[in-house]
Amino acid sequence: MAVNETKTAEQSQINGIITPIPMPIQLHYELTIRNKDTGDLWLVEPQDDIQITRAVDCVPSKMTFKVPKDPNLNFDEGDTVKFTLNGGTVFFGFIFEKQRDGKNTISVTCYDQLRYLKNKDCYVIGAMTATEFIKMVAADFGLKCGYMDNTVWKTPDKPKTVFKDKSLQEMICQLLDKTAIFTPNHAFYHLFDDNGELRLASFESMKTDIYIDDECMEDVQYTTSIDKDTYNYVKIVRTVPNGASSKLENTFIAKDDKNIAKWGRLQYLIIPKEKDINAVAEAKAIMAHKNKKTREIKLKNVIGDVRVRGGSLVYINRNFGDIIVNNYMMVTSVTHTFKTGFHGMDLDLRYVDNDAVYEVAKDEDAEAVKKIEASKKTKSGSATAAGGTSGQVD
Numbered sequence: 001m002a003v004n005e006t007k008t009a010e011q012s013q014i015n016g017i018i019t020p021i022p023m024p025i026q027l028h029y030e031l032t033i034r035n036k037d038t039g040d041l042w043l044v045e046p047q048d049d050i051q052i053t054r055a056v057d058c059v060p061s062k063m064t065f066k067v068p069k070d071p072n073l074n075f076d077e078g079d080t081v082k083f084t085l086n087g088g089t090v091f092f093g094f095i096f097e098k099q100r101d102g103k104n105t106i107s108v109t110c111y112d113q114l115r116y117l118k119n120k121d122c123y124v125i126g127a128m129t130a131t132e133f134i135k136m137v138a139a140d141f142g143l144k145c146g147y148m149d150n151t152v153w154k155t156p157d158k159p160k161t162v163f164k165d166k167s168l169q170e171m172i173c174q175l176l177d178k179t180a181i182f183t184p185n186h187a188f189y190h191l192f193d194d195n196g197e198l199r200l201a202s203f204e205s206m207k208t209d210i211y212i213d214d215e216c217m218e219d220v221q222y223t224t225s226i227d228k229d230t231y232n233y234v235k236i237v238r239t240v241p242n243g244a245s246s247k248l249e250n251t252f253i254a255k256d257d258k259n260i261a262k263w264g265r266l267q268y269l270i271i272p273k274e275k276d277i278n279a280v281a282e283a284k285a286i287m288a289h290k291n292k293k294t295r296e297i298k299l300k301n302v303i304g305d306v307r308v309r310g311g312s313l314v315y316i317n318r319n320f321g322d323i324i325v326n327n328y329m330m331v332t333s334v335t336h337t338f339k340t341g342f343h344g345m346d347l348d349l350r351y352v353d354n355d356a357v358y359e360v361a362k363d364e365d366a367e368a369v370k371k372i373e374a375s376k377k378t379k380s381g382s383a384t385a386a387g388g389t390s391g392q393v394d
Contacts, residue, residue, distance in 0.1 A: 027341055030084045031065065033075045042073055047105060050083065052091050055333040056310035058169045058191050060114035063091045069104040081110045085338070090306045092196040112193035113143050117169040127157040130175040131200055134191065137168050138198055146197030149205065151189055153179045159275045181285045182278060190311030207313040207328065210305055214318060218301035222320045224293050231268040231290045232259040234283045238272065240368050241375035251365040252280055254287045256358045274372050280365050291356035297329070297349040304343030308334050316349065325351070
């Protein structure tokens with residue numbers, strides 16, 4: 001884990017200069033708890049270590065620590081917690097759980113503001129960017145916002161986007177996913193809490209100058225799979241007019257025969273709403289991004305850097321066996337561990353291949369939408385049962 005102190009600064013493969021820093025680095029931690037009722041501020045000396053986990057997909061950051069039971073230390077669920085490293089705030093959040101054991105030790109679990117996105121609600125929105133929606137939700141639920149990038153793409157004004165009995169996290173993730181699908185550059189954005197303020201940052205702005213190779217880590221775990229999020233066949237099925245009734249009809253197929261022969265048929269089905277005209281774009285994006293095996297890379301006990309969170313881009317230089325990585329990779333989850341004089345982190349990384357190759361075998365979705373619209377104009381709109389012959393819809 002140690003870096004050679006005599007090693008001179010060298011040109012980075014990223015950008016600029018890497019200056020090796022001798023380890024261990026002088027680390028000064030400070031953990032404080034503020035009682036909301038009394039206003040008392042407690043400076044706490046935790047037992048063992050402190051762990052902070054950060055992830056993508058609007059998952060709240062989580063901090064855990066242990067303190068000895070003390071009659072002078074009075075804190076409750078909902079009280080605020082702040083953890084600093086060398087004077088800089090690393091975590092600010094709220095106590096959600098206290099667990100006591102027979103040794104008079106209290107295990108404390110804290111989350112940041114994103115925890116409140118687990119609340120469920122109903123929203124109906126017109127033309128609105130994901131950024132605007134997040135700010136509206138934050139205002140409705142009393143959450144503090146910091147700087148947020150403009151996600152640009154807007155939901156359609158008609159038909160309205162309806163969220164019914166969904167968590168705020170699900171709503172926001174759905175809008176961010178659609179933003180990635182329907183923008184020309186497939187722009188990704190990450191929502192996170194930055195020391196008590198919600199931040200929305202673009203994929204590119206999450207890039208760091210952190211360089212990781214075998215000298216910076218203790219161990220690695222690398223898994224490839226077609227079992228989790230891989231699809232080589234995507235079809236769209238709609239309910240379309242069929243005389244006096246209606247029938248289910250396959251309106252679009254995209255596939256990769258080469259991967260189907262290798263892996264078997266791994267199918268993704270899209271059943272869009274009547275007025276959804278973006279189903280084909282969604283199907284093509286799924287084939288481009290998911291017609292390949294997934295790669296899970298876990299790095300153990302990497303030299304710590306508090307800038308790393310879910311969505312961060314770090315530079316990896318390593319041979320993993322079937323791939324050699326010498327490029328940026330995105331952190332999907334990180335667990336920081338702080339002990340006396342030590343800061344290490346476990347990283348889950350996402351490897352992004354180039355867009356996959358596929359063929360469009362059938363493309364009749366636009367015509368189906370026209371049939372549906374024409375039928376609605378000529379009929380009263382009464383519901384009819386799906387017709388057609390028995391069997392798979394193809």
